[in-house]
Amino acid sequence: MAEKNLTRVMEFILLGFSDLPNLQEYLFGIFLVIYLSILIGNGLLIFITKTDPALQTPMYFFLGNFSFLEICYTSVTLPRMLADLWTQKRTISFVECAVQACFLYILGVAECLLLTVMAYDRYVAICKPLYYPLIMTHKVCIQMVLASWMTGVPVLIEQTYQIFSLNFCGPNKINHIFCDCQPLFKLVCGDTYKILVSTYVVALIFILSPFLLIITSYVKIISTIMKLPSTSGRSKAFSTCSSHIIVVGLFYGSACIVYFSPESSESGVADKVLALLYTIVTPIFNPLIYSLRNKDVIAAMRTLLPKSPRS
Template sequence: MNHEELESINNDSTVMQFVLIGFSDLPNLQGFLFAVFSVVYIIILIGNFLIIIIISMDQTLQKPMYFFLANFSSLEICYVSVTVPRILFNIGMQNRNISLMSCATQLCFFLVFGTTECLLLAVMSYDRYVAICNPLHYPLVMSPTKCTHLAVVSWLGGIPVQIGQTCQIFSMSFCNSYKINHFFCDIPPILKLACGNTSVHELSVYVVVMAVAAFPFILVLISYSKIITTILRLPTSKGRGKAFSTCSSHLLVVLLFYGSATVTYLRPKSMHSPGTDKLLSLFYTIVTPMFNPLIYSLRNKEVIAALRKVILKK
């Protein structure tokens, strides 16, 4: 379905399906976009699966830090799989229709995995805080049981909240248009299609974002303020460099993820534009997951050493 055909779709009184505009306004680049998204998706899958395999095979990486990193890599695989396969289907089949239920399901999984990422990033910062600021108590505080509990809470904590938010959003009536000017079902473009005043729904989005994203981010900031203070007190520059290297990768991932996501969800609806929303969404849904394996592996000597062992064994 090309861009002109999308324009000819008639509105019905009851919404049964939406149309994802995606990148249909770039008809001459459809083949190029399909190739790019395919390559990026493969890179994300290979990079994150490789980290999971390395951590599971190497005994020197059986530590809380790498346990959470394996969870994070698993999450990134799930996270991108919510959006990228649908993008490839839409471009490849030139069929941009998506049913109401499929759209709600995609949004729900996207929000749940997004919440998991926020919580897991907070847990990983807490792990680094304990390791650097309270090293003597680290084995006791971050015991295997405690790590498992923190991981389970991260994976499951956002499910009830985001299911409720998804149900609330799709309880609205849609009358402005049924064409979602985005490449997946996300909150800002869906709210634009709603009839009447959506201020209550926008407020609920802000509240949920503050609860599942802003609060974990505050915990990350508190952890790193204490970490940086502790590192600056270390007597040698070598010690400071070693301590900072163990958390710098995680801090970079936090800044990349939260920077683009915050701009997307905390702006008023009137300030949203389709082009900007797509660009920001591409950044935190696809670009960041693609670079995460590189950030964690290239900046971590233990991961590089474990990778060399795996290669030499093969």
């Protein structure tokens, strides 16, 4: 027993999609195309929001930063998943797993907070239009973006340290596509009640609370829009918010289901599908949603695209 207690897991095995051996090459090709699409689509949005004079507003400043965040967020998990599909190795060291989880949490929380900031920007623009230039100055926008990136960092580093300080002394197979707290807790030797409570508290603060702030903002926004006298004014106001609402629904909907749903025997399969939803689907649809539903972005792309054939 003493010898068993001294044994500690030094590496994990990410099972991923190992239960689909005949589809490994197809999955690699699909996820490679998805990753390149995310890089190109969000990269194009960043370029347009930085260079087009018509898009030098707080709304597009936040959109450019959100697109950059999407690239970073996806890059924490997808390259590793592609490598596992290509090499069939699937092993990840204890330290690499901790680093991946830590960056995943930090960037995920940054995305929650930045989506909240974007909702606040729409709230000020629609509910307090006369004060908008005074409130949403460039300095304030930079401060909001930095706060979104940095606010959760100390707490999440500490939380990751607490998770990986647990006693992993038995099985080392993680039934997931990346290192995350839920499948990791199943490998812990000992009581996980305290760390589970701590994890849910952090999730409530950094996932659910921003979501409630977004809901509150849009309740006030919709209330203000409905009071507008002209139909065209209401339509324009709704169109400026619709893209953000869709992205919020995609990201928060899947994340809340993953982290607040009760455990079941099939939770491994469900978690993989939902993890793909909020780590891949949201980043890949973000450029499409904003480009197809935003007249300013469409106009910026039209001025950009014809330049290459003429040159």
